Amino acid sequence: MSVKQTRILIFGAGVIGSIYAIKFIEAGLDVTMLARSNRFHSLKENGLKYKKKDKVKSIKVNVIDKLENDDVYDYIFVTVRYDRSESALLALKDNQSQNIVTMINNSIGFSSWLDIVGDRLLPAFPGVGGQIKDGILEARFPPKILVATTFGEISGVVTERVENLAQLFKTAKLPYKMNKDMKAYLITHSVADIALLGVLHADDKIIDAQTARTRKTAHKITVILKAYLRAIQKAGVAIDPPNLKMVIKLPNLILDLFFMLWLRTKMVKDMMLPDYAINANNEIVQLNNDLLKFLSQNDIDMGVHASDSRIE
Template sequence: MSAKQNRILIFGAGVIGSMYAIRLIEAGFDVTLFARPNRFKTLRENGLQFKEKGTVKSIQVNVIDTLENDDVYDFIFVTVRYDRSESALLALKDNQSKNIVTMTNNPIGFSSWLDIVGNRLLPAFPGFGGQIKDGVLHARFLPKIIAATVFGEINGEVTERIENLAKLFKAAKLPYIIKKDMQAYLITHSVSDIAMMSVLYSENKIIDKKTARTRKMARKITVTLKAYLMAIQKAGVSIDPPILKMVLKFPNLFLDLFFMTWLRTKMVRDMMLSDYANNANNEIVQLSNDLMKFLSQDDIKSEKVLYMNKCPKKCSIRC
């Protein structure tokens, strides 16, 4: 599979979409970015700007703000927040492209997404992050052992399109992992995001940096994460990555120290706290609500999740 044979649409020109666009363009693929009005204007005027080794660079990218149904791509990557995923898929419903790769969390399963786009759906999760500041992308790459793009068929089969997607990522030198149970992976990842991110927003506002560094905040993460991991395990979900099973065995004190260290990192201070100003909390609330719907659907009775009541009372999530 050569780069010239592939047309790729990235639906969403935020951090994740922009990062994939850069890597795929550099690898020689035919990439188009679908952007909302403000971002569309910036990309048209300045190109895709990103900071690399202290220098701001720019790469030209084809950008659109409308998509015709007969504008067909080999792969469409949907790189929007979870709370915007359904509206994005509805926008793609009548497009004739055969492969729609959703790059986001999913704590409830794929039924509603399948109702919209059918078997074109290919669930995935991105392997990096960052922020866009003053129109410039500041990427944050992690080692493959910590983060790689994860994807797989819903039924776990390694199909031709999975193999083609793997070749695409390999050509772009993007680390990837093929999963046999994407639902388990995405539910587990949703749980960790809910636990780690919900504490950053309290009493309808972003917490200050000083509060974020406290033992109290770390303990809230510890208790919430353990509670949700226990709940999904009781629901029959395989915890993935398996290393998170160890969280249930670690003493709270050990986890508190770990999360105190995480809360004091530059990533949390300069990216996550500021990023909440851009509706990140809406995503966490939606993730939490849908996770609880999933647990209810699986007959997880209220007494099985009473431990969740230890979640911070002033947290924005309805535990």
């Protein structure tokens, strides 16, 4: 399959979908975005607007608001939040495209997703971030050594479609990693998100900046993260990436200090913006609830919850 002839659909026109759309379009690939309502009209009229070196630019993108079942793509990238994952996959159930790449968190495994789209499913996780302000994308690319787009077959086998996907990322100059245990990778990532983001939204409201920077908040992250990492290990899930195992062994004081520094970063400041925080909280709540169900099915009862404000 020629990379340049590959048809790509980005299902979801939020931050993640928009970043990948820009990178793929710049690489000369055939890209279509599926968007709804105001976002659809904005993209159609103004193109995909983004900020680069403090200048606002726009790139033309083919955009649709409805996908026909016989409108076939080589890869469909699903870039919605976890709490919208099943509804997105249901919308793709009867489409004839054979490769559905879910760039979505997952805290429980793939059974429900496989029930909807079958072996077309190719789990992945994005290596980019950012936010959209006033319709303008502000992308964030973490250091390559820390984060890269991660994907792989559920079976762990490196198939032809995985190799072709890797070639797409090479062409778009996007760092990537192939992973042989995406279930473990995504559950571990969910645990980290539950611990890191769950504390920023407590008692149905965003905590204030002053509270966010306290040792108490940092310690809460430490306690939740350690508890959940131990729990998934007991449930037979490998911690992935493996270097996170050291979190369990590190003294609380060191972790508290690390998280106190993290809580002072611009990234966290952006996460506490109302729109971002509310949407992220919806995802974290479902990730946490599903993770607790998964652990319960493995006879592990958690005494620590991400929303438990009583942790000292």
